[in-house]
Amino acid sequence: MFNSDVLIRAAIALAIILGSLGIYLLYNWTLQFRTRSLFADLDPKRTGAFTLVYFTTPTCILCKTVQRPAIQKLSQMLGNALQVVEIDAAERPELADRWGVMSVPTTFLFDPSGRLRHVNHGVTRAEKLLIQIHGGK
Amino acid sequence: MTTQTQHLQKVDHNALKANQLTIIALNLLAFIFNLPFLAAIVAVVMGLGSLLKVPGFLPLYRYFYKPAGLLKPDVLDDNPEPHRFAQFLGFIFMTGGSVSLYLGASPLGWGLVWLVIVLAALNAFGGFCVGCAVYYWLARLNVPGFSKTPPAGFFPGMKPKARA
Numbered sequence: 001m002f003n004s005d006v007l008i009r010a011a012i013a014l015a016i017i018l019g020s021l022g023i024y025l026l027y028n029w030t031l032q033f034r035t036r037s038l039f040a041d042l043d044p045k046r047t048g049a050f051t052l053v054y055f056t057t058p059t060c061i062l063c064k065t066v067q068r069p070a071i072q073k074l075s076q077m078l079g080n081a082l083q084v085v086e087i088d089a090a091e092r093p094e095l096a097d098r099w100g101v102m103s104v105p106t107t108f109l110f111d112p113s114g115r116l117r118h119v120n121h122g123v124t125r126a127e128k129l130l131i132q133i134h135g136g137k
Numbered sequence: 138m139t140t141q142t143q144h145l146q147k148v149d150h151n152a153l154k155a156n157q158l159t160i161i162a163l164n165l166l167a168f169i170f171n172l173p174f175l176a177a178i179v180a181v182v183m184g185l186g187s188l189l190k191v192p193g194f195l196p197l198y199r200y201f202y203k204p205a206g207l208l209k210p211d212v213l214d215d216n217p218e219p220h221r222f223a224q225f226l227g228f229i230f231m232t233g234g235s236v237s238l239y240l241g242a243s244p245l246g247w248g249l250v251w252l253v254i255v256l257a258a259l260n261a262f263g264g265f266c267v268g269c270a271v272y273y274w275l276a277r278l279n280v281p282g283f284s285k286t287p288p289a290g291f292f293p294g295m296k297p298k299a300r301a
Contacts (some may be wrong), residue, residue, distance in 0.1 A: 010169045020258070103295055119293075122296070
């Protein structure tokens, strides 16, 4: 059916694909591990609530027009079940670097136990954040 | 961090994704079955796409991916120029790879083909366009012909999220 050359090439392709997937998973795991320790430094903290760490800058138009209203809508819907920690990345670039923030807005969603649930690079609508809070992707 | 505002156009990112997925699939088949001509076809299609300023495999998106319901339009506010440049870069790598394969330099040839596969996969699955990032760096260096800046709030090359 297939000669050995094809099988060897298929195996090489599979190894490269799996290797790439491994690197991606390792990156995500590193991000989870790093933000878990960074989350512990955040202040103030409300126990039993989800935490949304929101990185923005004063000149980010999308943050003002889309992301902030989405977070405000979410806060109104969830009340005390959600605390929002807003960080000005322009004012605190060292913090943005430590959190691995490359663009604004970026949001990190932590569950009440402090475990990172999702990292959203770019604008994320209230509906999507709500789905993430309720355990979806 | 980039926060500049500018006039953006409507870009269907799933047309780009269909292009990338097809490039990945054909290049993988070319590598596995040792078919340099297939890699050369990919290079030619990418070259034609660059010439016509559209994703090379756009007809496949229109007449296969969309009708089959595999991909739906994902129109975002973005600059089309960096994506065209990214395809052109891919065309250069694919041409280099194909020529190397025909000249018998298999490791170099397949290496370049794999480079295109990895970059296309990073774009299709990770939302990061390396060619676009290169375009924005060149624009930052004021290289003639490279004038666009990334959509406000986005790292150069990252897929924007604001729907048009």
